[in-house]
Each structure stands twice: as structure tokens, then as C-alpha cells.
Amino acid sequence: xxxxxxxxxVMRLFSSQGGLExxxxxxxxxxxxxxxxxxxxxxxxxxxxxxxxxxVVNFAGAKKGSNKWQKxxxxxxxxxxxxxxxxxxxxxxxxxxPLHSSQLDAVTFHNHTAGRLSLVGYPxxxxxxxFKMATAKAYxxxxxxxxxxxxKALMRIFVATVMKxxxxxxYQLDSAAPFAIAPPGASLAQESEALxxxxxxxxxxxxxxxxxGMRKKGLDTLFKACSILNKRKLDFRLxxxxxxxxxxxxxxxxxxxxxxxxxxxxxxxxxxxxxxxAQALVLPSxxxxxxxxxxxxxxxxxxxxxxxxxGVSEVLSDNSDSLILQNHLSATELADLMAKLMxxxxxxxxxxxxxxxxxxxISWHKTxxxxxxxxxxxxxxxxxxxxxxxx
Numbered sequence: 001x002x003x004x005x006x007x008x009x010v011m012r013l014f015s016s017q018g019g020l021e022x023x024x025x026x027x028x029x030x031x032x033x034x035x036x037x038x039x040x041x042x043x044x045x046x047x048x049x050x051x052x053x054x055x056v057v058n059f060a061g062a063k064k065g066s067n068k069w070q071k072x073x074x075x076x077x078x079x080x081x082x083x084x085x086x087x088x089x090x091x092x093x094x095x096x097x098p099l100h101s102s103q104l105d106a107v108t109f110h111n112h113t114a115g116r117l118s119l120v121g122y123p124x125x126x127x128x129x130x131f132k133m134a135t136a137k138a139y140x141x142x143x144x145x146x147x148x149x150x151x152k153a154l155m156r157i158f159v160a161t162v163m164k165x166x167x168x169x170x171y172q173l174d175s176a177a178p179f180a181i182a183p184p185g186a187s188l189a190q191e192s193e194a195l196x197x198x199x200x201x202x203x204x205x206x207x208x209x210x211x212x213g214m215r216k217k218g219l220d221t222l223f224k225a226c227s228i229l230n231k232r233k234l235d236f237r238l239x240x241x242x243x244x245x246x247x248x249x250x251x252x253x254x255x256x257x258x259x260x261x262x263x264x265x266x267x268x269x270x271x272x273x274x275x276x277x278a279q280a281l282v283l284p285s286x287x288x289x290x291x292x293x294x295x296x297x298x299x300x301x302x303x304x305x306x307x308x309x310x311g312v313s314e315v316l317s318d319n320s321d322s323l324i325l326q327n328h329l330s331a332t333e334l335a336d337l338m339a340k341l342m343x344x345x346x347x348x349x350x351x352x353x354x355x356x357x358x359x360x361x362i363s364w365h366k367t368x369x370x371x372x373x374x375x376x377x378x379x380x381x382x383x384x385x386x387x388x389x390x391x
Contacts, residue, residue: 009039029049115143
């Protein structure tokens, strides 16, 4: 778009640490590069970004000791006040942050609805999530304020179609209501860092899992799949980045007979070194708005195995640059995909090569393009409303 706008981006943390935060930061960098003026309204600025068209307005954090629902109420109020006192803006854009401001133009939804696990989890998980939805005030508020964002925003932006379908079905939104899909990109690795693809390495075939959410990201299903592989007497290992082993997990691994197959790395800052340890990345999530780790891993030649309910599966191609798990709750299907990759060096080499190629086309420029296009639709709608009013 040629029109230069003054955009307010509302979020809690202005930072590169975390999925939502990195997404917002890359979007802001792209908008600034294209000549827009951006005011970030947040609790804390950890971005280290300086630009003549960038301003930061801070609001107060929640009191120490506040519980989840108190934090939700607090942030909704202080962020709303900050927006109302800092304008005027051409566009007010919430990064899935609760607002009841009179101006709310766009919302990018980064997380699924609060009731999502009730639809996609194991039976016990569904029951537990239903109980929380009925009794937990924080869950009720999330549900309430997500609906408010959907109703008030002129444009709903989602990181994947699976996210859009979740919100539209949950809140029974009109199918004609405006929305946009703006998937995240990936910060590309330097060419010198890229993994040379020479087929499957000697020694155990190494799978990598990245993330903190054990249940939502399907680590429990992955453990069961590894147990199946172990019973088939296949030579493999599983490396887990982002989690430290806890007593309950230690007991679970021992019970499944795979304690010697799994290594917990804990938090890792140097992910390039972690990616070089493995041949494939496995993300069998039950709940995954998108999932940046597979795209980052693909840059190093890793083959992603991801569940169909992951948003990232929408930019991948099964048996071309990835393997897609159709039933995210089936450990047997997952084990079969993992074994398929381990047992066919030619298939692995083909998928690995194509994965590196596909990763090059998944960029933050496309994220900014889609968001700018959404802004254009908002401004056009506003202009049409003014013309009709004048008439």
C-alpha cells in the first residue's frame, strides 16, 4: 500500500523472546521499513529497537501476587487507557490483547480459543478442560474477551486457517465477516550455517522436539511413539530442547522403557547447534496456532513431522518437504511416519533437500504484506463509510 499510516500496536512485551513477541517485533520492523509510523503500547520494551518513526508508550504491570483473572482485568483496563490517551491513530492493532477502546481496528489472534483442548485433546484432557471452562474465572474471562475482540475489531487477522476456523466456529461468527491470514515467517539462517545434506548420518537417527508445552505440543504422544519404535528394535534417539526432565517425566520414560533413548537439553539459546544434532523435527501438537520451530529447523535440512492441526502444516506439503500426521492422537501413526523416515535414506534426502528450499519462501515479508493488505481493507471501508455519510 502507498498510504503511510500511524499504527498503534498493543501487546504486553515488546521483545524478540517468545512466539507472539517475535511475530510482533518482525511485523513492526517491516512496517517501519515501509515508511509507516508505529507506536508500541506495552508494559515493557525489551526490543532494543530505535527508529525515528517508532514510539513506545508503557502501561503499568499487574501487582505482584495477582492471579490470572486479576491480571487479565488489569491489563485490559490499563492498555485501554493507554490507547485512549495516546492517539489519535489511523489503525489500532491488538496483538491478541484485551481492549475495550472505542477504536479497535485489527486484532491478530496468536492463541487458540480457551476451549480448544475440549475438542482436540485426549478424553481425560477434554473433561478437564471442560471443567476449567465451567469453573475457572481466568478461562471464562479469556473466552469473554476473545469474543469481545472478535465483535469489536473491523478486521480479524489469524496466523493460520485452523485458527480462523476455531474462532469462527466457537463464536459462531458470520462466515462473511472480514478476516485475513498472516502466517509468521522465519529468520533465515546464514548460508554458512546451513546443514550439508548427505543423507542419514551414521549412528542413531536423531529426532528433535522443541517447546515447553508437553501436553499441548503432543510430547506425551511422541513418547508413546518412541516406545513403539523401541519395541520394533529401531536405533534412534529423541532430543528435547526447551524442557528440563521432571520426576513425572522420568517415571513415564522408565515405564515406557525409553529412558536411554531420550535426552533433555533444557533451555537453549544457540538453536543452530541444536538443529545440527538431529535429522528430523517432530511436532505432533494437539494445539498449535502455527509453530515456527519446524520452519527454522528446515533451514538446516531437518525434515519436519507435524500434525495436521498445526498451523504450519498449511504451508507444508506432505511427502514433498514434510510428513503430516493426520491423527494427532495416534502414537502408532506417528511411529510409522518416524520409521518411514528412518528406513528410507533416499526419501529422507529428498524431503530434507526440499525442506531447505521451502523454508526460503516462508518469510516475514509475506507477514507484513498480508497485514498491510488488511490495513488497506480497513481504510477503504472507513473511506466508503465517510463517503456514504457525506452523501
